[in-house]
Amino acid sequence: AVVSTQSTGAEKEEDAMDTDDEEGLLKLLRVSNIFDLPASSKLTILTTLINEVLSFAQFREIIEEALENGREAWKDWKSFGQEVQRKEREEAAQKYKEWLASRIKLKEEKKNKGRLTELQGCSDIGEQSDNCETDTSLNLDASQVEESKENEEA
Numbered sequence: 297a298v299v300s301t302q303s304t305g306a307e308k309e310e311d312a313m314d315t316d317d318e319e320g321l322l323k324l325l326r327v328s329n330i331f332d333l334p335a336s337s338k339l340t341i342l343t344t345l346i347n348e349v350l351s352f353a354q355f356r357e358i359i360e361e362a363l364e365n366g367r368e369a370w371k372d373w374k375s376f377g378q379e380v381q382r383k384e385r386e387e388a389a390q391k392y393k394e395w396l397a398s399r400i401k402l403k404e405e406k407k408n409k410g411r412l413t414e415l416q417g418c419s420d421i422g423e424q425s426d427n428c429e430t431d432t433s434l435n436l437d438a439s440q441v442e443e444s445k446e447n448e449e450a
Contacts, residue, residue, distance in 0.1 A: 318344060 321337055330338065349355055 318340070321333075321341060324333070324337075325341075330341065333341075350359075
Protein backbone atom coordinates (compact mmCIF):
# COMPACT_ATOMS: atom_id res chain seq x y z
CA ALA A 297 0.00 0.00 0.00
CA VAL A 298 1.18 3.45 -0.87
CA VAL A 299 0.88 6.04 1.86
CA SER A 300 0.60 9.65 0.85
CA THR A 301 3.07 11.95 2.52
CA GLN A 302 1.24 15.07 1.40
CA SER A 303 -0.71 16.77 4.17
CA THR A 304 -4.24 17.90 3.48
CA GLY A 305 -5.65 21.36 4.16
CA ALA A 306 -7.51 20.11 7.22
CA GLU A 307 -4.27 18.79 8.75
CA LYS A 308 -2.64 22.16 8.06
CA GLU A 309 -5.52 23.94 9.76
CA GLU A 310 -5.20 21.75 12.81
CA ASP A 311 -1.48 22.47 13.00
CA ALA A 312 -2.09 26.18 12.74
CA MET A 313 -4.93 26.11 15.26
CA ASP A 314 -2.67 24.35 17.74
CA THR A 315 -0.37 27.36 17.77
CA ASP A 316 -3.38 29.76 17.62
CA ASP A 317 -1.27 32.81 17.02
CA GLU A 318 -0.78 35.19 14.14
CA GLU A 319 2.47 33.56 13.10
CA GLY A 320 0.76 30.19 12.73
CA LEU A 321 -1.96 31.78 10.61
CA LEU A 322 0.64 33.41 8.38
CA LYS A 323 2.35 30.05 7.81
CA LEU A 324 -1.00 28.49 7.01
CA LEU A 325 -1.86 31.28 4.54
CA ARG A 326 1.39 30.60 2.65
CA VAL A 327 0.27 27.11 1.73
CA SER A 328 -3.55 27.35 1.64
CA ASN A 329 -6.37 29.63 0.67
CA ILE A 330 -8.10 31.95 3.19
CA PHE A 331 -11.45 30.47 2.18
CA ASP A 332 -10.34 27.08 3.51
CA LEU A 333 -9.82 28.49 7.03
CA PRO A 334 -12.41 28.26 9.81
CA ALA A 335 -14.45 31.37 10.69
CA SER A 336 -12.47 32.11 13.86
CA SER A 337 -9.20 32.22 11.88
CA LYS A 338 -10.78 34.49 9.25
CA LEU A 339 -11.99 36.80 12.00
CA THR A 340 -8.53 36.93 13.56
CA ILE A 341 -6.99 37.82 10.20
CA LEU A 342 -9.57 40.55 9.53
CA THR A 343 -9.12 42.02 13.01
CA THR A 344 -5.36 42.11 12.52
CA LEU A 345 -5.69 43.82 9.14
CA ILE A 346 -8.15 46.41 10.49
CA ASN A 347 -5.85 47.21 13.42
CA GLU A 348 -2.94 47.58 11.02
CA VAL A 349 -4.88 49.98 8.78
CA LEU A 350 -6.07 52.00 11.76
CA SER A 351 -2.50 52.36 12.99
CA PHE A 352 -1.78 54.68 10.07
CA ALA A 353 -2.38 58.32 11.09
CA GLN A 354 -3.77 59.33 7.71
CA PHE A 355 -6.57 56.74 7.88
CA ARG A 356 -7.38 57.70 11.46
CA GLU A 357 -7.68 61.35 10.44
CA ILE A 358 -9.99 60.46 7.55
CA ILE A 359 -12.19 58.34 9.80
CA GLU A 360 -12.28 60.97 12.55
CA GLU A 361 -13.17 63.66 10.01
CA ALA A 362 -15.96 61.52 8.59
CA LEU A 363 -17.31 60.90 12.10
CA GLU A 364 -17.22 64.62 12.88
CA ASN A 365 -19.01 65.42 9.60
CA GLY A 366 -21.63 62.82 10.47
CA ARG A 367 -22.16 64.35 13.92
CA GLU A 368 -22.52 67.83 12.41
CA ALA A 369 -24.98 66.56 9.79
CA TRP A 370 -27.01 64.88 12.55
CA LYS A 371 -27.11 68.11 14.59
CA ASP A 372 -28.13 70.12 11.50
CA TRP A 373 -30.86 67.64 10.62
CA LYS A 374 -32.16 67.62 14.19
CA SER A 375 -32.21 71.44 14.45
CA PHE A 376 -33.92 71.65 11.05
CA GLY A 377 -36.63 69.26 12.25
CA GLN A 378 -37.09 71.30 15.42
CA GLU A 379 -37.34 74.50 13.37
CA VAL A 380 -39.97 72.96 11.10
CA GLN A 381 -41.99 71.80 14.12
CA ARG A 382 -41.73 75.25 15.72
CA LYS A 383 -42.99 76.93 12.53
CA GLU A 384 -45.87 74.46 12.26
CA ARG A 385 -46.87 75.14 15.87
CA GLU A 386 -46.72 78.90 15.27
CA GLU A 387 -48.83 78.59 12.12
CA ALA A 388 -51.36 76.42 13.93
CA ALA A 389 -51.53 78.90 16.81
CA GLN A 390 -52.02 81.79 14.36
CA LYS A 391 -54.78 79.92 12.51
CA TYR A 392 -56.49 79.15 15.82
CA LYS A 393 -56.31 82.82 16.86
CA GLU A 394 -57.79 83.87 13.51
CA TRP A 395 -60.53 81.26 13.80
CA LEU A 396 -61.31 82.35 17.36
CA ALA A 397 -61.43 86.02 16.33
CA SER A 398 -63.79 85.20 13.45
CA ARG A 399 -66.03 83.20 15.81
CA ILE A 400 -66.16 86.11 18.26
CA LYS A 401 -66.90 88.52 15.42
CA LEU A 402 -69.73 86.28 14.13
CA LYS A 403 -71.24 86.03 17.61
CA GLU A 404 -71.09 89.81 18.03
CA GLU A 405 -72.67 90.32 14.61
CA LYS A 406 -75.47 87.87 15.45
CA LYS A 407 -76.01 89.52 18.80
CA ASN A 408 -76.04 93.01 17.24
CA LYS A 409 -78.32 91.83 14.46
CA GLY A 410 -80.68 90.32 17.01
CA ARG A 411 -80.55 93.50 19.04
CA LEU A 412 -81.28 95.66 15.98
CA THR A 413 -84.13 93.34 15.03
CA GLU A 414 -85.49 93.63 18.55
CA LEU A 415 -85.19 97.42 18.43
CA GLN A 416 -86.86 97.55 15.04
CA GLY A 417 -89.63 95.32 16.37
CA CYS A 418 -90.23 97.75 19.22
CA SER A 419 -90.39 100.72 16.83
CA ASP A 420 -92.84 98.87 14.59
CA ILE A 421 -95.14 98.15 17.48
CA GLY A 422 -94.73 101.58 18.93
CA GLU A 423 -95.09 100.31 22.46
CA GLN A 424 -92.78 100.49 25.42
CA SER A 425 -92.19 97.19 27.15
CA ASP A 426 -89.50 95.54 29.26
CA ASN A 427 -87.76 94.21 26.16
CA CYS A 428 -87.82 97.53 24.30
CA GLU A 429 -85.52 100.42 25.08
CA THR A 430 -86.37 104.11 25.06
CA ASP A 431 -87.13 105.97 21.86
CA THR A 432 -83.61 107.45 21.73
CA SER A 433 -82.03 103.99 21.50
CA LEU A 434 -84.15 103.23 18.42
CA ASN A 435 -82.18 105.79 16.44
CA LEU A 436 -78.80 104.06 17.09
CA ASP A 437 -76.90 102.74 14.09
CA ALA A 438 -74.83 99.55 14.13
CA SER A 439 -71.52 101.27 15.00
CA GLN A 440 -73.11 102.96 18.02
CA VAL A 441 -74.50 99.62 19.17
CA GLU A 442 -71.01 98.08 18.94
CA GLU A 443 -69.50 100.99 20.88
CA SER A 444 -72.07 100.69 23.63
CA LYS A 445 -71.44 96.96 23.77
CA GLU A 446 -67.69 97.51 24.11
CA ASN A 447 -68.31 100.00 26.90
CA GLU A 448 -70.50 97.48 28.71
CA GLU A 449 -67.80 94.83 28.46
CA ALA A 450 -65.14 97.17 29.83
